[in-house]
Amino acid sequence: MAARLDGAAVTGTARRGKYLWLVLDGEDALLAHLGMSGQMLITSPDFPVAAHERARFTFTDGGHDLRFDDQRTFGHLMYDEGGAVLPSPIAHIGRDPFDPLFDQAAVVARIKSRRTGIKRVLLDQTVVSGIGNIYADEALWAAKVHGEVAASSLSKPRISALIDAARDVMDAALAQGGTSFDSLYVDVAGTSGYFARSLNAYGLAGQPCKRCGTPIVREKFMNRSSHFCPVCQRKRY
DSSP, X not given: OHHHHTTOOEEEEEEETTEEEEEETTTEEEEEEOTTTEEEEEEOTTOOOOTTEEEEEOOTTSOOEEEEEESSSOOEEEEETTOSSSOXXXXXXXXXXXXXXXXXXXXXXXXXXXXXXXXXXXXXXXXXXXXXXXXXXXXXXXXXXXXXXXXXXXXXXXXXXHHHHHHXXXXXXXXXXXXXXXXXOBOTTSOBOOGGGXXXXXXXXXXXXXXXXXBOEEXXXXXXXXXXXXXXXXXXX
């Protein structure tokens, strides 16, 4: 990878869902996925090597370096020849709700065709990308939908409203720098986000629902957790 990147010019940036990439010489791509704890950081050239620094990119203009740090090593970098527009390893990933070409009607129809629980569908990056566990819980709370309700049982307007809720939640989170629970979750300048203060469901087990006052419930879900209000988000089968 180092040999392929040597002398390349960064001519653009792009993303799809949770994947980011640098466009190189207008043709190739350096694809990145942050995983659970990966960080892309902009630092001065004299910044010491960090304990979890996996790669560092320097530039001939003598400006800042770009570092990729990852404590848990779930993230990764990949060089993709000819992948400037869309890297081949992520061609199967669906567009996210912020994409100008996101076809909400088509996505709604696809979700409607699934018989599995709606939260599982929201987390399926081939259907709609970018929605993670935290924001799925928040969107479901906002739309008053329980995550175990079969996607096929929801009306198309209800599914569309749920996607709108996910977009609104993520938009609000982006405006606040994201959701940071510890020092691993920072932006490129090393600044933590503070959307955790605005969460309505995720991580609030036992605390009163901000709508009805009923304690938020936490349940195991796909090696993770789901948080919901048992009154506002009733299970329907």
